[in-house]
Amino acid sequence: MGAAPNDNTGKKGISRQFMYLLTVLAILLPLVFPVGMPVSVTPWVEKGYQHVEKLNPGDKVLISFDYSASGAADIHPAAEAIFKHLMDKDVKVITVAFVAEGNRFPGMLMSAWEEQGKVYGEDFIHLGFLSGHETGLAALFADIPGAAPVDSRGNPVTSYPIMDGVKTVADCKMFIGLSGGNPGPQQYVRQLEPYQGVEIFTACTAAIAPTVEPYLASGQIVGLVGGLKGAAEYETVMGYAGKASANMDAQSFAHLLVIGFIVAGNIIHFTSKKNEGN
Amino acid sequence: MSTDLGIWLSALLSLAAFSFLIKENKFYNIAESAFIGVGTGYAFVMAWSNIQSKGFGQIAQGDYLTIVPVLLGLCLFGKMSKSTAWIGRYPAAMLMGMGSAIAIRGAVQSELVRQIAATCVPLNSVNNIIVVVGTLATVSYFLFSMKSTGSQLSGGINALSKLGRWVMMVSFGAAFANATMQRCAQLIDRLRFLFEEWIYLIR
Amino acid sequence: MRTEVPVAIAVISGFIILIAHFFNIAPIQAAATHLQDWGILIAAFAIVVSAANLLMVHIGRLSNQREEAWKKVNSVIVIGLFLATAVTGVISRDHHVFNWLYDRIMLPLGVTFVSMNMFYLVTAAFRAFRAQSLEASLLLGAGIIVLLGNAPVVEAFVPWFSKAATWVMGAPNMAAQRGLMIGAAIGAVQTGLRVICGLDRSYL
Numbered sequence: 001m002g003a004a005p006n007d008n009t010g011k012k013g014i015s016r017q018f019m020y021l022l023t024v025l026a027i028l029l030p031l032v033f034p035v036g037m038p039v040s041v042t043p044w045v046e047k048g049y050q051h052v053e054k055l056n057p058g059d060k061v062l063i064s065f066d067y068s069a070s071g072a073a074d075i076h077p078a079a080e081a082i083f084k085h086l087m088d089k090d091v092k093v094i095t096v097a098f099v100a101e102g103n104r105f106p107g108m109l110m111s112a113w114e115e116q117g118k119v120y121g122e123d124f125i126h127l128g129f130l131s132g133h134e135t136g137l138a139a140l141f142a143d144i145p146g147a148a149p150v151d152s153r154g155n156p157v158t159s160y161p162i163m164d165g166v167k168t169v170a171d172c173k174m175f176i177g178l179s180g181g182n183p184g185p186q187q188y189v190r191q192l193e194p195y196q197g198v199e200i201f202t203a204c205t206a207a208i209a210p211t212v213e214p215y216l217a218s219g220q221i222v223g224l225v226g227g228l229k230g231a232a233e234y235e236t237v238m239g240y241a242g243k244a245s246a247n248m249d250a251q252s253f254a255h256l257l258v259i260g261f262i263v264a265g266n267i268i269h270f271t272s273k274k275n276e277g278n
Numbered sequence: 279m280s281t282d283l284g285i286w287l288s289a290l291l292s293l294a295a296f297s298f299l300i301k302e303n304k305f306y307n308i309a310e311s312a313f314i315g316v317g318t319g320y321a322f323v324m325a326w327s328n329i330q331s332k333g334f335g336q337i338a339q340g341d342y343l344t345i346v347p348v349l350l351g352l353c354l355f356g357k358m359s360k361s362t363a364w365i366g367r368y369p370a371a372m373l374m375g376m377g378s379a380i381a382i383r384g385a386v387q388s389e390l391v392r393q394i395a396a397t398c399v400p401l402n403s404v405n406n407i408i409v410v411v412g413t414l415a416t417v418s419y420f421l422f423s424m425k426s427t428g429s430q431l432s433g434g435i436n437a438l439s440k441l442g443r444w445v446m447m448v449s450f451g452a453a454f455a456n457a458t459m460q461r462c463a464q465l466i467d468r469l470r471f472l473f474e475e476w477i478y479l480i481r
Numbered sequence: 482m483r484t485e486v487p488v489a490i491a492v493i494s495g496f497i498i499l500i501a502h503f504f505n506i507a508p509i510q511a512a513a514t515h516l517q518d519w520g521i522l523i524a525a526f527a528i529v530v531s532a533a534n535l536l537m538v539h540i541g542r543l544s545n546q547r548e549e550a551w552k553k554v555n556s557v558i559v560i561g562l563f564l565a566t567a568v569t570g571v572i573s574r575d576h577h578v579f580n581w582l583y584d585r586i587m588l589p590l591g592v593t594f595v596s597m598n599m600f601y602l603v604t605a606a607f608r609a610f611r612a613q614s615l616e617a618s619l620l621l622g623a624g625i626i627v628l629l630g631n632a633p634v635v636e637a638f639v640p641w642f643s644k645a646a647t648w649v650m651g652a653p654n655m656a657a658q659r660g661l662m663i664g665a666a667i668g669a670v671q672t673g674l675r676v677i678c679g680l681d682r683s684y685l
Contacts, residue, residue: 069591073467190384218396319566351526375491416660449657451623
């Protein structure tokens with residue numbers, strides 16, 4: 001990264017630092033003085049929720065934590081909400097990570113649920129990190145114990161009750177991909193194509209959410225939780241207000257600020273052009 | 279304010295990183311170096327766990343065929359020097375060949391066949407018309423170009439390509455909005471941490 | 482040999498994977514499964530090599546007498562934190578120091594670096610986003626609709642923004658993304674086939 005530009009004044013005397021200050025205030029003030037507006041639920045979040053709701057106790061779900069620290073603020077709230085939903089339904093969860101930094105997040109969730117009585121090895125298991133991105137995905141889906149012979153705690157995966165009867169991804173009812181980019185929904189759909197009985201549900205950063213729409217429309221992915229707003233919608237449909245919902249006021253005002261700057265910049269630009277023309 | 283050393287460290291590093299907004303400085307460089315050091319260490323540990331469990335662990339259990347990928351992996355160290363870089367070509371070639379095949383076998387069915395099939399919808403609603411025409415226009419923008427000879431065909435193709443550009447602009451606008459939302463969420467997380475867990479301004 | 486053997490390896494491994502996908506021949510299926518497992522291992526070695534390379538660069542900086550003192554300090558930080566993370570992580574991936582380093586350094590900084598883009602976005606919104614053509618207007622218009630539709634404060638007063646945003650994402654955006662996907666898939670298949678047939682040797 002090079003040095004930041006020293007140009008302090010924007011067009012018509014609005015300095016960079018003033019714009020930065022407005023940005024901080026637009027986010028900070030709603031956090032300090034929350035408004036608490038309700039969050040409406042979009043169709044694809046609702047559909048994803050319904051598909052998870054149809055799972056039965058004892059069904060197995062494979063979740064891939066493929067986001068790093070840079071995507072954590074966007075996706076981890078969704079991961080928490082979806083994990084809570086699965087735990088509330090006594091669904092058995094097998095987790096894995098194809099991004100090195102993503103390996104930390106299953107442990108965070110599982111530690112919290114172990115304190116509430118869930119048992120590692122029976123209710124959930126973390127297979128650890130597998131390198132290779134799409135190659136790793138292909139290897140895991142074809143042979144789970146073969147691709148991940150030991151779990152994140154260093155024990156043989158076949159020694160845990162949750163892995164009984166799990167040979168390939170076809171032994172799971174659903175695959176949930178939590179993605180920051182690569183591997184992402186494109187890779188999940190490509191590698192799960194031979195396993196048509198496994199539903200794909202994805203939560204991803206807001207930036208890649210637009211690229212998932214074709215898979216939603218074709219039915220290859222059954223639901224999408226896109227970014228922090230999507231996580232807030234999932235919390236709403238589950239009936240509680242968690243971390244994502246608490247940040248929605250700040251998100252709203254930040255959006256309004258960006259739009260305000262776009263409109264103001266265009267008005268100033270076109271009026272000054274008009275004046276120059278005159 | 280918090281009295282936890284870890285929270286103070288996180289807060290000061292975050293502020294050091296934010297200081298880049300004013301000007302690149304030594305505090306920012308410290309934060310950058312810390313991130314690189316821990317990040318590389320973390321990735322190394324994860325990779326090492328794979329090498330232990332799937333490499334040396336399998337060999338110790340009698341799967342001697344695993345010696346082949348271990349040797350190929352060690353060949354990658356050849357890339358660290360110009361004189362031995364050629365040794366690293368063998369594992370790189372295997373990864374490229376495999377990766378290409380893995381991508382192709384999935385792409386044909388899931389991205390071509392299924393997506394083209396999903397585009398074949400009856401033109402009985404505005405949305406369906408937009409989907410079909412928009413998809414055809416976008417594909418024609420990338421695949422077809424004809425010199426404007428004044429003929430109806432070249433005029434039609436070029437008009438369709440232009441429509442494809444317009445449809446893509448709408449998509450890029452949606453992408454811009456979503457990218458803004460993601461950056462916004464990250465900044466909200468940082469400010470919430472600084473003013474809730476560090477300074478206790480947010481209750 | 483230095484070119485022909487790697488190309489042969491790429492061709493053979495690619496064809497094994499493809500043939501295993503289309504035909505159910507037991508030895509080929511077994512070979513494909515082995516190859517995919519080997520891919521995980523080789524990719525893991527690639528990460529170790531990149532870490533080793535980074536260490537070499539920073540150790541080189543420390544031993545270079547002409548290097549600035551401040552850059553040497555940064556290199557000490559990189560090497561020191563790398564060793565602390567690597568050693569504790571190799572001892573145990575549940576080591577409290579290993580997790581602490583991730584939670585208190587890696588995670589906050591990772592979020593911070595990305596969040597800084599928000600500030601640049603805001604200044605760009607004011608200085609650079611101009612509706613000077615139909616295409617730019619379409620881009621900005623769609624962006625504004627999606628931003629307003631994802632702001633609960635706005636939804637509370639004007640509910641149809643949310644529906645408009647959902648429509649933009651689900652109709653024109655979806656059509657464009659599908660077109661892009663089809664075009665990209667054709668390109669990916671073409672490039673992949675060129676690699677598997679040994680015609681594209683850019684990886685050498």
